[in-house]
Amino acid sequence: MLPDKFIRDLGEIPHSRDAAALRVKSADFSWFSPIMSAALAGRLADVVVAPRSEQDVIRIAAACAKHRVPLVARGAGTGNFGQAVPLAGGAVVEMPGLERIAWHKPGSVRAQAGIRLGLLDQELRKNGRELRMHPSTKKLATLGGFVGGGHAGIGSVNWGILRDRGNILGLKIITIEETPRLLELRGDDVNLVHHAYGVNGLVTEVELPLAAAHEWLDTIVVFDGFARAAEFGMALATQDGILKKLVSVHAWPIPSFFVSLRKYLPEGKAAALLMIGAETREAFEALVGDFLGKVSYCVPEAGLYEYTWGHTTMHALRADRSLTYLVCIFPREDTLGAIKRVHGKLGAEAFLHLEFKRFNGYMTAEGVPLFRYRGFEQMTRLYKAFEAEGVRIANAHTFLLQNGGMKDLDAAQIAFKRTVDPHLLMNPGKIAGLDDLPGGLSGAALEAAQLPASGWAY
Numbered sequence: 001m002l003p004d005k006f007i008r009d010l011g012e013i014p015h016s017r018d019a020a021a022l023r024v025k026s027a028d029f030s031w032f033s034p035i036m037s038a039a040l041a042g043r044l045a046d047v048v049v050a051p052r053s054e055q056d057v058i059r060i061a062a063a064c065a066k067h068r069v070p071l072v073a074r075g076a077g078t079g080n081f082g083q084a085v086p087l088a089g090g091a092v093v094e095m096p097g098l099e100r101i102a103w104h105k106p107g108s109v110r111a112q113a114g115i116r117l118g119l120l121d122q123e124l125r126k127n128g129r130e131l132r133m134h135p136s137t138k139k140l141a142t143l144g145g146f147v148g149g150g151h152a153g154i155g156s157v158n159w160g161i162l163r164d165r166g167n168i169l170g171l172k173i174i175t176i177e178e179t180p181r182l183l184e185l186r187g188d189d190v191n192l193v194h195h196a197y198g199v200n201g202l203v204t205e206v207e208l209p210l211a212a213a214h215e216w217l218d219t220i221v222v223f224d225g226f227a228r229a230a231e232f233g234m235a236l237a238t239q240d241g242i243l244k245k246l247v248s249v250h251a252w253p254i255p256s257f258f259v260s261l262r263k264y265l266p267e268g269k270a271a272a273l274l275m276i277g278a279e280t281r282e283a284f285e286a287l288v289g290d291f292l293g294k295v296s297y298c299v300p301e302a303g304l305y306e307y308t309w310g311h312t313t314m315h316a317l318r319a320d321r322s323l324t325y326l327v328c329i330f331p332r333e334d335t336l337g338a339i340k341r342v343h344g345k346l347g348a349e350a351f352l353h354l355e356f357k358r359f360n361g362y363m364t365a366e367g368v369p370l371f372r373y374r375g376f377e378q379m380t381r382l383y384k385a386f387e388a389e390g391v392r393i394a395n396a397h398t399f400l401l402q403n404g405g406m407k408d409l410d411a412a413q414i415a416f417k418r419t420v421d422p423h424l425l426m427n428p429g430k431i432a433g434l435d436d437l438p439g440g441l442s443g444a445a446l447e448a449a450q451l452p453a454s455g456w457a458y
């Protein structure tokens with residue numbers, strides 16, 4: 001139960017206890033996973049609070065600490081690992097009211113955490129700059145949500161993942177204490193908060209480095225076979241002279257799920273969905289010729305990225321709700337070899353798509369194989385079969401931060417958590433062993449936590 005005094009302490013800050021609002025704002029895209037859908041069913045906040053300024057955030061943080069009310073920060077709620085689902089009731093703190101750009105220079109920008117990435121990128125392009133990378137949810141996702149729950153995206157083929165040094169320059173957080181503190185984190189310290197599912201303070205501002213804006217061409221190239229398409233993907237990703245922002249390669253039948261692109265995606269063919277710099281188009285076409293590909297679509301940037309990265313799963317689920325997915329990373333030393341082996345052995349059951357990206361300084365591919373879900377045993381078998389080929393798996397079916405495998409929750413992270421959230425009120429239940437909910441995990445949540453994922457934190 002929410003103490004009346006807590007609501008009173010919110011003062012004029014907009015908030016709602018309407019049942020429909022609570023349902024909508026307590027959900028994210030964890031329904032992508034059949035295991036997590038079951039594990040998170042019925043988890044609801046008691047109130048949705050919508051700060052309009054940093055002062056409001058400070059007031060909410062103080063009220064939560066004083067009355068011991070749990071809280072979960074929320075951007076657009078597009079996270080697909082249950083990051084924004086409140087497990088212990090309390091307050092959902094909706095951040096999109098904080099959407100001001102503090103400043104931007106040619107090389108960097110600082111903005112409030114609630115700004116939509118699409119809006120931010122649009123503003124930057126007016127001055128010939130753009131975000132180095134963004135998730136395929138750019139239009140909706142917020143800056144704070146990308147930093148708090150995201151990983152990489154369109155642009156990562158050039159710049160690496162968000163966690164790589166230099167991709168987040170600084171951020172400001174507000175601690176959850178009776179007298180909240182404002183902390184500025186810079187350098188390696190930003191990763192105390194990045195991909196921490198909002199357990200380490202409310203982020204109010206983020207500073208990011210920028211790239212030069214280019215005229216991007218949304219381009220589809222089709223190939224007779226997936227192995228050739230994957231080889232082309234790696235060749236394009238590593239051709240430093242050719243400008244690109246997206247290299248996303250899909251085995252058939254995945255292209256059949258992209259209903260509105262059907263006429264560019266011939267039956268049975270593998271497809272590469274790309275963003276290519278207009279300046280280097282001729283060099284790109286020569287490379288396509290080397291790999292016997294055929295360009296079936298090429299237009300000025302119009303949102304082709306919304307078929308790649310996490311969006312591929314969404315289109316697949318729209319076509320067939322029995323599908324689900326794994327998230328894996330191919331080994332640096334043998335990326336193409338492992339891709340071909342996995343596709344050869346498991347391709348009929350697990351349809352591969354690849355997002356080429358730099359990762360801690362080297363080029364590799366993230367794979368998000370899609371398969372028809374037959375139960376926990378099948379999922380375990382597939383995890384092990386991928387790992388047997390040297391592929392590392394991040395567990396996309398658990399909401400537990402350390403079991404997800406994309407973040408190393410070391411002692412420094414836990415110590416930091418205790419200093420900024422001493423009453424353990426932020427997103428409780430997401431760190432196993434620290435803020436477990438009464439009764440612990442059971443049912444689907446327990447199953448998910450037990451999947452044998454190798455993880456890819458470094």
Ligand SMILES: Cc1cc2nc3c(=O)[nH]c(=O)nc-3n(C[C@H](O)[C@H](O)[C@H](O)COP(=O)(O)OP(=O)(O)OC[C@H]3O[C@@H](n4cnc5c(N)ncnc54)[C@H](O)[C@@H]3O)c2cc1C
Pocket residue numbers: 028029072073074075076077078079080083084095113114134135136137140141142143144145146147148149150151152153154196197198199201202203204308309310311314427
């Ligand atoms: C179709 C689809 C495609 C996707 N594609 C990608 C992709 O390409 N790359 C990728 O990395 N991810 C992807 N995702 C996951 C997700 O969209 C991104 O991570 C996105 O950046 C999340 O932004 P959001 O504003 O929706 O955050 P939310 O889902 O609202 O929040 C994410 C996490 O951050 C925390 N948080 C939010 N705001 C704050 C704040 N101000 N302070 C502290 N913590 C905060 C939340 O508590 C939560 O734990 C995809 C998801 C979907 C559904």
